[in-house]
Amino acid sequence: MTLEPGLAVRTRLHSASGHTRLPIYVRGRPGTVHALRGHFPFPDELARHGRAEPQALYCVRFLATDLWGPDAGEHRVYLDLFESYLEIEG
């Protein structure tokens, strides 16, 4: 499955017990796929087992207001997030 640019996604509300590259401030937030960056070893697994299967890494765009509330301003924040962190919105 490839998530196409423009697709509405939401980050999972997962609370990792170990290493993760999903920052807390973007958990459970709606965003839009910006680009596929490639496939890279999944860091959450890599940290635990020393090896990991490559996983799709997507650049996802967030509106500041979806991260920080209505007074946050107009900027956008882009993060590279692994497929496991994302679910398709709607």
Next chain:
Amino acid sequence: MSGDHQPTAPMARRVAALERLLTEHGALHDEQVDDVEDMFCHRMGAQNGARYVARAWTDPQFRDQLLADATVVLKEHGYDLTGATNRELPFLRLIVVENTERVHNLVVCTLCSCYPVSLLGPSPRWYKSFAYRSRAVREPRTVLAEFGVRLDPEVEVRVWDSTADCRYLVLPRRPAGTEELTEEELAGLVTRDGLIGTGPV
């Protein structure tokens, strides 16, 4: 250096002791240590990023390639990572984001301090600070203003939080009145902060 009794920071003393032990046991050669030092002090640095920026300003085709796939361009144009101690570097993807009249880009790593070291040199202290990392994604316009970058309200701010396997480099706007400058002179105008997005050029 054994006759030198100047006060030394504990970390520097520990590093020196380790270096001595490793060279005594033949695990490291002086040339290797010199090479790494030379790499961090001279070969890695913003002059590398600046070179790509100046080329992009003067060669539209190169600019397009850089924005489309900077990793490939770097490999093609021979940026030499041989001997880089940061072994992950050859596997990372580089993304170049372009500042325009309507868009300003800013790079941060909120999780740690990810940064294209080979193109910018060792990162400045503020880049690793909790203040910069937390505020850049929350109130980038205020942070930029504190760095002296004042943007018109209609300029869109894009913050790139390098959380994974990509590193980001900002392609600043070419300053006005630089039409007569050579590529080398243009490269001289580009600063490290400009390549992070916290400086105008």
